[in-house]
């Protein structure tokens with residue numbers, strides 16, 4: 001397990017914006033948090049540590065966590081769309097590609 005040590009002079013997006021954004025339910029807000037993470041100087045370490053800790057919830061290191069796992073997207077409420085399985089498959093492949101590039 002690694003420990004992320006932060007330089008006092010680093011400005012992290014999740015410290016300079018509303019932290020609730022990183023724990024939002026709405027897909028557009030989750031996307032906004034992920035977008036802000038993308039410019040974070042500690043993204044890789046944050047993601048690696050969140051995976052180690054099996055974060056139960058929220059956006060960490062630019063990825064969405066649910067119940068300790070990185071998930072491609074939250075399941076929307078209500079009846080699934082007809083193309084839900086296809087869309088979920090695409091999202092999972094994109095997630096696998098992103099993680100392969102970030103966590104070695």
Ligand code: SF4
Nearest residue numbers: 014037040043046061
């Ligand atoms: S990568 Fe981690 S430290 Fe950086 S903004 Fe996202 S949640 Fe915060």
